[in-house]
Amino acid sequence: MMLSYHALVPFGIAMVIYYLHEKYFRENEMRILKEIKSKIMAIKVFSNLFMIFVIVVLFWGHFFNGFSQMLWNSWN
Numbered sequence: 163m164m165l166s167y168h169a170l171v172p173f174g175i176a177m178v179i180y181y182l183h184e185k186y187f188r189e190n191e192m193r194i195l196k197e198i199k200s201k202i203m204a205i206k207v208f209s210n211l212f213m214i215f216v217i218v219v220l221f222w223g224h225f226f227n228g229f230s231q232m233l234w235n236s237w238n
Contacts, residue, residue: 187194198206
């Protein structure tokens with residue numbers, strides 16, 4: 163059973179998170195850039211690979227129903 167507004171809830175949550183994210187990074191942009199430039203290359207590469215992994219897991223979980231299958235299999 164799907165609610166008639168099932169697509170609006172995640173979209174609304176995403177917009178609130180985007181707004182908070184944008185506000186935080188606009189206010190702290192120079193400090194963040196300074197910290198990133200001071201990191202060594204290995205840390206930068208690791209953080210980029212980690213973010214790619216997070217994005218792939220989120221796509222898998224959302225588009226391929228991986229999260230519900232994983233949760234359903236763990237409960238049974």
